[in-house]
Structures are given as C-alpha cells and as structure tokens.
Amino acid sequence: MEHAWDQDKIIRVDMTRLSITIEDFPSAWKLLGGRALSAKILLAECDPTCDPLGPDNVLVMAPGTLSGTAAPTSGRLSFGCKSPLTKGIKEANVGGNPGQDLMKLGYRAVIVTGQPADRERRYGLKVNESGVELVPADDYKGMWNYALCEKLLADQPKSASVISIGPAGEMMLKGASIACTDDNKARRPARQAARGGVGAVMGAKGLKWVLVDPAKRSLRRPDDRKGFSAYVKEFAKDYRASRHANFKYGTSAVVPAANMLHTFPYKNRTEGRNPEFEQLDGARIRESFETRGGEMHACMAGCIVSCSNIVHDKDGNYKTSALEFETLTLLGSCCAINNWEDVAELDRLCDELGLDTIETGAAIAVYMDSNGMPWGDAEGAKKLLAEDVNNGTELGRNIGDGALAIGTARKHHRIPVAKGQALPAWDPRPLKATGITYCTSAQGGDHTAGLVIDPKISGEKAAIASQEVQIVNAVCDSTGFCMFLGPTIEETAKFFTPFFGETVTREQIADIGWECLADEWEFNDRAGMTLADDSMAECMSTEGIGPEHSMKFDVPEEIVRMAKVRQPATEKFWRRSPAG
Numbered sequence: 336m337e338h339a340w341d342q343d344k345i346i347r348v349d350m351t352r353l354s355i356t357i358e359d360f361p362s363a364w365k366l367l368g369g370r371a372l373s374a375k376i377l378l379a380e381c382d383p384t385c386d387p388l389g390p391d392n393v394l395v396m397a398p399g400t401l402s403g404t405a406a407p408t409s410g411r412l413s414f415g416c417k418s419p420l421t422k423g424i425k426e427a428n429v430g431g432n433p434g435q436d437l438m439k440l441g442y443r444a445v446i447v448t449g450q451p452a453d454r455e456r457r458y459g460l461k462v463n464e465s466g467v468e469l470v471p472a473d474d475y476k477g478m479w480n481y482a483l484c485e486k487l488l489a490d491q492p493k494s495a496s497v498i499s500i501g502p503a504g505e506m507m508l509k510g511a512s513i514a515c516t517d518d519n520k521a522r523r524p525a526r527q528a529a530r531g532g533v534g535a536v537m538g539a540k541g542l543k544w545v546l547v548d549p550a551k552r553s554l555r556r557p558d559d560r561k562g563f564s565a566y567v568k569e570f571a572k573d574y575r576a577s578r579h580a581n582f583k584y585g586t587s588a589v590v591p592a593a594n595m596l597h598t599f600p601y602k603n604r605t606e607g608r609n610p611e612f613e614q615l616d617g618a619r620i621r622e623s624f625e626t627r628g629g630e631m632h633a634c635m636a637g638c639i640v641s642c643s644n645i646v647h648d649k650d651g652n653y654k655t656s657a658l659e660f661e662t663l664t665l666l667g668s669c670c671a672i673n674n675w676e677d678v679a680e681l682d683r684l685c686d687e688l689g690l691d692t693i694e695t696g697a698a699i700a701v702y703m704d705s706n707g708m709p710w711g712d713a714e715g716a717k718k719l720l721a722e723d724v725n726n727g728t729e730l731g732r733n734i735g736d737g738a739l740a741i742g743t744a745r746k747h748h749r750i751p752v753a754k755g756q757a758l759p760a761w762d763p764r765p766l767k768a769t770g771i772t773y774c775t776s777a778q779g780g781d782h783t784a785g786l787v788i789d790p791k792i793s794g795e796k797a798a799i800a801s802q803e804v805q806i807v808n809a810v811c812d813s814t815g816f817c818m819f820l821g822p823t824i825e826e827t828a829k830f831f832t833p834f835f836g837e838t839v840t841r842e843q844i845a846d847i848g849w850e851c852l853a854d855e856w857e858f859n860d861r862a863g864m865t866l867a868d869d870s871m872a873e874c875m876s877t878e879g880i881g882p883e884h885s886m887k888f889d890v891p892e893e894i895v896r897m898a899k900v901r902q903p904a905t906e907k908f909w910r911r912s913p914a915g
C-alpha cells in the first residue's frame with residue numbers, strides 16, 4: 336500500500352551557491368515533525384559552536400507531523416536554528432497557513448544553509464506544484480512585513496501564503512521574528528515565530544521571503560481514513576463540549592487572573608501586579624468589537640479554537656492581530672503602558688519590523704527602568720521602534736537585540752532573562768515549576784516550553800511537573816497542534832495510530848517528546864553550555880514581589896536539575912495539556 340508519506344521530500348537551499356536540491360524524506364523519521372525534526376536535523380548538520388549569524392548556521396523550517404491533515408488546529412510550522420540570542424538551540428513555531436501548505440506539497444522540511452557572498456542582496460524562495468525556485472528579491476529590501484506581503488501576493492492565487500522577515504531580520508537583530516500570513520482574505524503577516532532571533536538567522540542568509548502555493552492540492556491522506564476521520568470528529572466534539580471555553584476569547588482574557596496570581600509583571604518586574612490591570616484586560620478589546628468591528632478568528636485553516644483577535648482602531652480600520660496576553664504584559668504592563676490601544680500600535684510596529692513582542696517589550700522595560708525614558712511613555716516607545724530600530728541607530732539596535740543587550744549597554748542591574756532570553760509574562764517567583772522550565776529548557780526563558788500555572792506546587796513536585804509539561808509541549812510543538820488546542824499525549828497517539836495505519840502507543844509519543852528535549856540539551860552541551868547556564872537572572876532570586884516582597888525564585892539547584900533526569904510518568908502526565 337502506498338502511504339501519504341512515501342513521496343515526502345526535503346528542500347535544501349544553499350545560499351552560498353544559490354542552489355536548490357530536493358531529497359527524499361527519511362522514512363525512519365516519519366513520526367517526526369516540527370520541533371523534534373528540527374532538533375534532529377540541527378544535531379546532525381549544524382556545528383553547535385558556529386557563529387549563529389554566519390554561513391555555518393542552519394535554518395530549518397519544519398511543519399508538524401500532522402500539518403496538512405484534517406486533524407483540527409494542526410498546521411503549525413517550526414523554525415529551528417542556533418539562536419543568536421541564547422547561543423543555544425532554538426525552536427519557535429507559528430500558526431498561519433504556510434505550514435499546512437508546505438505539507439500539502441509533501442515537503443517535510445526546508446533546510447537553509449550557507450550565506451550569499453554579496454550580503455547586500457536579497458532573495459525569495461518560491462515553492463509550488465511546479466517545483467522550487469530561488470529568485471532575486473532586492474526590490475523587497477528593507478520593506479515592512481505588511482507592505483511586503485501585499486506586494487508579493489498581489490498577483491498570486493488565493494491559495495498562496497508567505498513566510499517573511501522585516502527590517503529587524505535584515506539587520507540581524509537578536510529579537511527578530513519570522514512572520515507567516517494568516518488565514519483570512521487579506522492574508523496578513525500577523526503570525527510571528529518570535530523567539531530567540533530566528534528572523535536574524537533568516538536575514539543572515541539573505542532570504543527575505545518564501546512564497547508557498549499548494550494550489551488545489553488536497554489534505555494529506557491517512558492510511559486508515561475511516562479511523563482517522565472518526566477520531567477527528569470524536570476529538571472535536573469533546574473539545575467543543577468541554578474545553579473550548581478556556582481559549583474562546585484568546586489569551587488576553589487571562590489578564591485579571593494573572594494579576595491576581597502576581598504574574599502580570601509591572602515596571603520591569605518590580606511588582607507582580609499592575610494597579611491599572613483592568614485597562615489592559617482583553618475584555619476591553621472584545622468590547623471594542625461592537626463599536627469598531629474586529630472579531631475573534633482562526634489564524635490558520637482548520638483551527639477549531641479561533642482564539643486570535645482582530646483589533647480595529649477608533650475609526651474602524653484594522654490595526655493588528657493578535658493582541659495576546661504576552662504582548663499586553665511585556666509591551667504594556669512591564670513598561671507601565673496601561674492603555675491597550677497603545678499596546679496594539681506597538682504590537683503592529685513589532686509585526687511590521689519583524690520583532691518579538693516579548694523580547695522587545697522586556698528591552699523597553701529595562702530601558703525605562705534604567706532611566707532611559709519615563710515609565711508609561713507610549714509615544715516614546717513607538718518612536719523607539721518606528722525610528723530608532725527601523726533606522727538602525729545604536730539605541731535602536733540595542734533595543735532590537737533584546738533585554739540583555741540594552742541592559743548591558745546601560746550597565747543596569749535588573750535584566751530578567753534566562754539563557755539570555757527575556758522572561759515571558761508568567762513569572763517564576765509565584766510559579767516555581769514554570770521557573771524550573773525557564774532554567775532547564777534548552778530554549779531559555781520561554782513559557783511555551785512548559786508552563787505550569789499552579790502557585791501551590793513546589794519542591795520535587797514542581798520539578799516533576801516541569802519535566803512532564805516540557806515533554807508534553809515538545810510533543811505538541813512537533814505534531815503541528817497549537818498548544819491552545821491542548822491535546823494530551825494519549826490523544827496525540829489516537830491521531831497518529833489511524834494516520835499511520837499502525838499502533839502508535841502513548842509511550843512512543845512520550846518518547847518523541849523526551850528525545851526532542853534530549854537532542855536539544857545535547858546541542859547546547861556541544862555548544863559549550865554547562866549546568867551553570869541552567870539558571871536565571873539573579874534579580875529573580877534576590878528581588879521579591881507580592882506580600883512583603885516575599886515571592887522569590889528560591890528553588891534549590893538540586894531540585895532544578897531533577898527536571899533534566901527522566902522521572903517515572905505520574906498518572907497525571909497522560910492527562911496533561913500543553914497549555915498549562
């Protein structure tokens with residue numbers, strides 16, 4: 336019997352020779368996609384000691400294993416490389432349609448190597464039914480993401496989608512993201528693979544955009560069509576009945592709860608609560624839908640969660656999408672910018688320039704905290720992005736390079752990072768298990784690596800919880816599922832079994848997650864990282880928040896290290912969701 340994956344391919348793009356080769360995808364890797372596949376490729380092909388912005392770094396674009404299938408909310412695309420920010424391995428994944436479009440064409444990965452001799456040149460990659468072509472793209476040089484996509488898609492069929500970088504990626508700023516167009520008529524570059532400077536690596540390779548057009552290619556065919564279709568229906572029904580309420584209004588709805596838990600950081604994390612949190616509550620954004628338009632929507636085809644908000648300005652014109660909890664926290668509360676409309680403008684600027692809103696918000700907060708500009712100066716923050724970053728001034732480069740860069744330049748003492756990457760909103764002081772994730776994940780300070788929203792958990796139980804969610808998240812990031820769908824390991828096995836037409840056990844799926852973590856740790860070891868790197872900024876241990884400033888990150892080293900030694904699975908492990 337011919338399987339859907341028998342003809343799968345890998346695209347290799349050599350940016351030194353400006354050449355393309357197409358290879359068969361190894362059948363031994365058929366269960367791997369996204370983050371796990373990216374880690375395997377990087378471990379095999381990328382020198383971990385290389386200059387992240389030099390020719391020896393490898394940029395992997397890998398759709399999840401189930402991307403391009405009828406599994407709900409399963410089309411995410413991973414970008415992997417050595418990070419210019421953390422100097423370790425990096426994976427950042429994103430919604431939008433390019434992941435599914437690549438998989439419909441049978442491409443399991445795009446591996447970009449080398450660097451053009453002429454660093455002023457820009458290139459575009461076209462991927463469609465006719466093949467793969469590298470073309471000059473100098474006339475897109477310096478373009479902001481929205482204008483770029485409009486121009487590139489103007490004469491393209493509706494089936495096409497775009498992966499692109501903005502000026503921040505071209506300038507190789509360490510907070511640079513990679514944008515993907517979302518699933519609506521306008522096909523906006525509103526979805527960002529944001530963390531770790533993946534956009535800087537794409538920029539270092541001279542690749543400005545990738546245009547993917549699957550034309551009328553159909554969804555990938557499962558081996559056991561009936562079984563797969565039955566489980567898709569069963570899962571979707573159960574999801575709608577019991578879980579949809581969790582993310583119906585998107586992540587911005589968690590602002591009040593996070594504030595209550597002291598994990599809505601304020602003024603560069605000197606407090607865990609914001610006295611004006613209600614102004615940044617996602618409820619304000621939803622209220623605006625009635626008078627201005629805007630809505631909740633699905634950022635990629637086949638998503639049954641639809642947690643992404645489309646935000647309009649006072650005149651009813653599109654402003655940005657999606658305005659998430661992390662962005663409201665880092666670009667808003669952390670900078671004491673307490674008006675969601677200002678944050679919406681800052682979010683749009685970040686998406687235009689191609690910048691991570693977490694890293695950039697943290698960098699601006701550090702700049703404010705070191706007396707670079709007043710707290711709450713929204714107009715100043717917009718100018719920093721639209722002028723300083725865009726024009727590449729020294730200040731703009733430091734902001735674009737992230738919290739550690741601007742903090743170091745200003746000799747500031749409070750720089751909340753782990754492995755050089757800005758901490759996300761979820762604070763490690765009330766949430767110890769999440770703090771253990773920030774310390775031990777090869778990715779550095781990243782809530783998507785393993786979030787545990789449980790302030791009561793501590794000690795060994797926190798280390799075990801951290802490890803379990805790190806495995807669950809590694810699985811999720813490898814399958815193409817969005818973490819907001821929240822599939823458990825058991826549910827993932829139930830999708831894999833009919834798709835591959837063979838029994839795939841929950842233990843096999845868990846092993847994919849653990850092996851992914853082990854590959855990432857191995858890469859970082861070879862890059863020269865040591866146990867000392869499994870830590871976070873000192874200010875998280877010395878500066879408390881909450882009642883009498885008593886909440887500190889005070890987890891002993893031996894507990895932190897437990898998260899990297901595989902523990903027996905608890906019964907709860909099989910029911911854990913990647914969404915925290």
Ligand code: SF4
Nearest residue numbers: 634638640642817819
């Ligand atoms: S759940 Fe939300 S973020 Fe995830 S794919 Fe759907 S709309 Fe996008």
